[in-house]
Amino acid sequence: MIYKSTVLKAFKDKDTGRHYGIGGFFSSEDAERVAYLGDLGFVDKEVKEIKPEPVVETKKKETADKPPFKHVGGGWYELANGERVKGKQKALEAIESR
Structure with a gap:
């Protein structure tokens, strides 16, 4: 359980x-600490x-979703x-020929 309270004085x-x-x-998870500060x-x-x-x-995406090559520009x-x-x-042809 988490205990939450509004701050009245900066500290x-x-x-x-x-x-x-x-x-x-x-x-805080410590109710006594929050009560003490209160x-x-x-x-x-x-x-x-x-x-x-x-x-x-969450499940990580399958690596099959990613293309086996990377665009490096140009x-x-x-x-x-x-x-x-x-x-x-x-690039696709080079991968298929393997």
């Missing part, structure tokens, strides 16, 4: 070294509890083996 957090300005938000008057005593969103892993293409050819059609 530097001793644990993280991060500076917080008036009107910003202070958030007692000192640095943050608002009204604390909001935020449930962290679950982490969703109509030139570099093949996977380091060879350079002029023209996209010639």
Whole structure:
């Protein structure tokens, strides 16, 4: 659970070294830390509890989606083996002939 509160006085957090300005938000997983800063008057005593969103892993694109050559400018293409050819059609033909 993450606890979030509005900053009332500017301060530097001793644990993280991060500076917080008036009107910003202070958030922490430690409810006691937020309550302590509230007692000192640095943050608002009204604390909001935020449930962290679950982490969703994204699949990496297949390498088959990428062409096996790279455009290097001026109509030139570099093949996977380091060879350079002029023209996209010639690059495709060079790959198919392997």
